[in-house]
Amino acid sequence: MINYKVHNHSLSGAVKDFGQLLAERPPFLFLDRDGTLVPIADNPKEAILSSSTSNVLRQLSSRLSKRIAIVSARSLNMLAAECDPREFILAGNYGLEMSFPSGQVYIHPEAxxxxxxxxxxxxxxxxxxxxxxxxxxxxxxxxxxxxxxxxxxxxxxxxxxxxxxxxxxxxxxxxxxxxxxxxxxxSIKWNKASALQAILGKLSLSADDFLCMAFGDSLADEPMFQWVNRHHGLSFRVGECQSTEANSLLNAPSDVVDFLESLLLLPL
Ligand SMILES: [Mg+2]
Incomplete structure (x- = not known):
């Protein structure tokens, strides 16, 4: 049983049968880091990815044939220090620098x-x-x-x-x-939606072939939600917010981890 609130009621019918959705299209996950996988800390150095969360992510990566991307404001080096680049797609600096499990690395030429x-x-x-x-x-x-x-x-x-x-x-x-x-x-016209588009492009995949799911907690994640919604995916805004483009809500990073853990129980 996966617990989350549906924010946009027009989608409530579709997301009720989550297992059915997963059977139709294999999932592709896009996760923000701070405030989404890890609670925000006063000093960013103290916001550490827990070993239990890391473990859930690794299991998911293996089940999803590495279709799991961490899309963060942090640098690629910081992300690679805690998530094995051979197991995850890592998008640092909102995706201006990215690495793929194949070993491919991309840095935006303007950056x-x-x-x-x-x-x-x-x-x-x-x-x-x-x-x-x-x-x-x-x-x-x-x-x-x-x-x-x-x-x-x-x-x-x-x-x-x-x-x-x-x-x-x-x-x-x-x-x-x-x-x-x-x-x-x-000064580059770029946001997390550009990052998601670039990830699919580098992998020569079409977003519509996957059930794209994006998780984020801030304004910077909204373009990612819009992009996922356009591709008939699921978007999850984490924590309190006034308004969001996300079609679902989760209360806290711990709920995101619970949600991801619940995914492991489903046939992926
Ligand atoms: Mg965040």
Whole structure:
């Protein structure tokens, strides 16, 4: 028995008979990492993939002939350190860098072009973090995240103006303001839907031949939900949210893992 809430009632009839759906098309899973497989932590270094979750993922990968992709904002290196690249499709930096179990590696050419520019920005961000130790830089190689959640709200205007200055200096990079962090990414028209499209393309597969299932917890996952819905798949938004394109809801990462474990009980 798989427990989840159906968000979009138009799909409720279809997803009732989950076993039937799986019999029609083999599943292809796309999973965000932070907030989806692993609870969010104050310091991203403390958000560790548990051995039990890792075990469920490995079993699923084997059952699904490796049709399971981790699609994350984290770098490919970080993902590869915890998920064996021979068993999983790994899409780091929203898929700007990807590896496949076959050994094939893809790096978006535009991301490669701005790599040296990103290194320059990294030095500037480090200087800011050295000056104010409440700041923390997360290095994802092709993108960075400057976390400022430890800075009091009244003082955050200083960070905003510093980021504005950097934005003027580096017009080929995007400085995306998030509630308690800035994401600095190459200015490339790209999102997680682009990543999913590229994954299927690199594998020379058609999405409509599979029951594509996407799991994610944030705004960055919404394009992935839309893409999966367009291909008549299932999309799962994890945690509290105001609105979502996902057709199903799960409460927390622990529910995602329970759900994945339940899949193992079905004939895949
Ligand atoms: Mg997430």
């Amino acid at each position: 490669q072009k701005v790599h040296s520019l990103l290194s320059e920005v990294r030095i500037e961000l480090d200087q800011l973090a050295d000056y104010d130790t409440r700041l923390f830089v997360d290095d994802h190689q092709y993108s960075f995240c400057l976390h400022f959640h430890k800075v009091a709200t009244a003082e955050r205007h200083i960070i905003h103006s510093q980021m504005h200055e950097l934005e003027q200096k580096y017009p080929s990079l995007v400085f995306r303001a998030l509630p308690t962090s800035y994401e600095i990414v190459p």
